[in-house]
Amino acid sequence: MSTVRNTEAAGADLLVHGGTVLTVDDSGTVLPDGAVAVRDGEIIAVGPADALRAAHPAAEEIDATGCLVLPGLVNTHTHLAMTLLRGHADDVDLQEFLGRVVPRENALLSPEAVTAGLRLAIAESVRGGVTTALDMYWFHEAAERVARDAGWRLLSGPTFMDVPGPPDRMPYGNRMDWARRHLDGLRPSPGTRPVVFAHSAYTLDAGQLTDIAALAKEYGALLHLHAAENAAEVATVRERYGKRPVELLESLGLLGPDTLLAHAVELTDTEIAALARSGTGVAHCPVSNLKLGCGVARVPELLRQGVRVGLGTDGAVSSNSLDMVGALGMAALIHKAGGDPTAVGAEQAVRMATIEGARALGLGGHLGSLEVGKRADLAVLDLGGPHLAPRHDPWSTLAYSARAGDVRDTVVDGRVLMRDRRLTTLDEAAVAGAAEAVVRSV
Ligand SMILES: [Zn+2]
Secondary structure, three states, X not given: OOOOOOOOOOOEEEEXXXXXXXXXXXXXXXXXXXXXXXXXXXXXXXXXXXXXXHHOOEEEEEEOOOEEEEEOEEEEEEOHHHHHHOOOOOOOOHHHHHHHHHHHHHHHOOHHHHHHHHHHHHHHHHHOOEEEEEEOOOOHHHXXXXXXXXXXXXXXXXXXXXXXXXXXXXXXXXXXHHHHHHHHHOOOOOOOOOEEEEOOOOOOOHHHHHHHHHHHHHOOOEEEEEEOOOHHHHHHHHHHHOOOHHHHHHHOOOOOOOEEEEEOOOOOHHHHHHHHHHOOEEEEOHHHHHHOOOOOOOHHHHHHOOOOEEEOOOOOOOOOOOOHHHHHHHHHHHHHHHOOOOOOOHHHHHHHHOHHHHHHOOOOOOOOOOOOOOEOOEEEEEOOOHHHOOOOOHHHHHHHHOOHHHEEEEEEOOEEEEEXXXXXXXXXXXXXXXXXXXXXXX
């Protein structure tokens, strides 16, 4: 897709003009004093501000002078309503983490609780320029209602996890029919797709994993799983199956371009080759991996082998925030710890948080860059703070200096969800109060 097109006069619903436009297209086009024109939720032109202002008179404008205009950030792995448990399980390993979180979830969760947690998560995400999230969690129907009302792009769907007394009280045997009903009821819309979540190879057995993957395939859904998050998980799976998690998934035929693995920290060279060969995507969650002491994923090797790697925050219990600006900064830094400052560069990290994340979700044709024909998901980041001056290079500014709080405006599907740092579809004080009330009620 070209970045400068449709220059003949045509009205726009929204024109974002005057800032430095970081398109994140394949050639890395940066437009100083650029603009983005939007109609019916779609980008209809990207180019110089003067030309677009003349060609596309707009009903609504955002003056982005002194700002960076970037594609909305794509969070490829999270559990959004876990905002309710933020701070509940710090400074413990993954197994102790699950031991603390699961009983609390069982006591707390309901459609109403997930509604409150989701509103809080969306408020935080919109504030940080995040426009899309892949959300694996209980009561996804409630989450989808909240996201729809808020105008935010949520990729959600049924989660399979065979644990005693799940928070939704649904017996495991009923879940396949429930998932089918959900998938049958979906209406396709650009920038989204069906998703089926299989929690992991340690909460599901081989037969269950195979059945869930077959369901996903039947509906053309993305299959999303946790895999190889830490050494203890590898040991558990190996004890049960004689194989490491990614080896197991490969042997079951679960790897492929419609599969996205969260974490993938513990990988052998052979497993990396299997991910590359099969086109399997990885959702890299550097903050969560650090906080839970899981280690550092082998992202430079994954990138070298051509694996699609997106970025995620994970839930707000394991990373304590849904800050994708922070996650991309961490992704640019953490891989240098091995001694190679070129391991993951600023532009690569920004790409992982935008276009590569969209590609990992199988939505690279619709999301992740500012190009004609894509959905109008973008963030306007105010460059006025002293920590952002002087400006030598926008990729560097975004990866190493910017903070989520610098985001001033956020647009999803052409709709302005935050303007001048005020949310337009959520009452922030009420949202925070409701989340507190849910937590105090149990
Ligand atoms: Zn997770």
